[in-house]
Amino acid sequence: MNIIEGPFDHMSVTTRLVIRPLRNEDYANWLHEFENRAPSLHPYDPGKIDMSECTQEWFERLVERHQELARTDKVYIFGVFCKEDGTHLGMIDIATLAREPFQWASFGYTIHNQHWRNGYGKEAVSEVLRIAAEILKFHRLEAHINLDNHASIKLAERVGLQFECVRKGFIYEHEEWVDHLVYYKNL
Known part of the structure; x- marks a missing residue:
């Protein structure tokens, strides 16, 4: 595996993937993959999303926001791309929770549902760890992770995260405070 470091533009190449921040030139590819999502396959899969407001200019502002979040050490957002043909497969984010003395972050991952069941999630999350x-x-x-999000639980376990606890009323979703499972890895 090979890392190319820029100030906030880390790129990592795995066997099948390229993981890096979005760039302005990714717009058409990014939009195409969102527009070609399958209908929702389970409650935590948004399925098809209205992308009508996502113009090139909107996307460029998104890229700028991602860069600013990384520069300020708040959130690092990575696109997941197919190494072979450059297809945008999904996104992974790492959000700083606390630095000194903890060096602690949370992360989330999504692969477009038309690319599920190819092992991309496991490969991407392993590299982002x-x-x-x-x-x-x-x-x-x-x-x-939501208590009943079995796909995310399975992926977390496959990449070596360990179950720690259930945090009660932890995240505000769909107009209510919901419990979440916490899976962790000390790196």
């Missing part, structure tokens, strides 16, 4: 440790210098990474 490495990036979090080696490049971003986090010690602890957590995934906060």
